[in-house]
Amino acid sequence: MAIELPDNVMVSKLDQLASWCRKNSLWPMPFATACCGIELMATGASRHDLARFGAEVFRFSPRQCDLMIVAGRVVMKMLPVLQRIWQQMHEPKWCISMGACASTGGVFDTYAVVQGIDRFIPVDMYVPGCPPRPEQLIQAIIDLQDKIQNEGTILGQEFDMASRQQPKRALVELPVLGQSPTFVRPPLEVRR
Amino acid sequence: MITGRAVDALTARFPGVQSDEFRGQARVVVHPDSLHDVLAFLRDEHQFQLLIDITCVDYLHYRDATDRYGLVYLLATLEQGARVTVRTWLNDPDPVIATVTDLWSGADWLEREVWDMFGIVFVGHPDLRRILLPDQFTSHPLRKDYPLQGRGERHNFTAIRRGEA
Ligand code: SF4
16 A cells, blocks of 8 residues: 655654654763762763763753663662652653662662662663663663653653553453453554 | 870879770770860870861670770871870760860761761760761661661652652
8 A cells, every 4th residue: 555655755653753852862860879970971971972872961950851860879868869850850751770779779788778769760771780881871771762762652651550551461361352341452543 | 205195194194094005006995984084185285186086886796895885086186197096985775975076176077977877975065966867767877786788767768650750
């Protein structure tokens, strides 16, 4: 079913167009609390040049950012600050947990260090390493770009927890199409 | 040199002061009641004007230890760089000591840190609040009977999930 299009005209979905714009202009919020922050700085500096991936504009104001990179361990005194900054960022927003400490607490299994920021804020990408090399962080950003492109919607439906959980629950309950309340054909206007 | 003279004068002036030397550095152990006088004496009459640090050691379960908290004051002279370590022992249930903020204003934050981490009460301190840990913290974590992983302090936050911000 070929459609005749004029020159320089492409057809796409609005969701994909929005995701394409978003993924190529991620503005990171550098939440660098420890040694991983040094690698984060190296990633932004000229040798590794995060600008190649459209993510070089580090902003220190959460209102201007849409990608939080938590680089370093977060202590319990810092966690309310982290949560507040996360809440101050505008949707759509993503989070990269950089390094062993941010992801799991690392070697710091002490009374003060939070054992993984994903217990308290949502995380999209985990970067292993202590510290991760800049290449690993760049890989995480590329993977995040793929994620944004693949599942992003212009209205941010991918952030809606309830609808994300639904397909999983449907698998567990072995539903029958058309009969189970969790496994119905989505209305056509949503599928587009 | 100057340290030896000061220690000699100290043992003559305050009975019960024990002194010894370890790797060329003088150490004295004093009774907690006379600690403030000893430090004032060292500062005013023997040129130990500089308070380097105040810290504490918890000797709970330590081999051969008879007292629990060893409170340590490090002093130095500004001209010769001579040093002396003044130590005193405190015990539960009320580890209480007189403040030295009237001698050195810089002792303010040092004493707050020792209070924060060990729960030593400095009587007369102008503002004995926690300095490093959050105000809601209920324990003194460098005490040896405090569990290394805490008592749940690091878990008591609400989790923010997607779509809630
Ligand atoms: S993961 Fe390693 S490099 Fe990164 S903050 Fe922790 S200790 Fe530092």
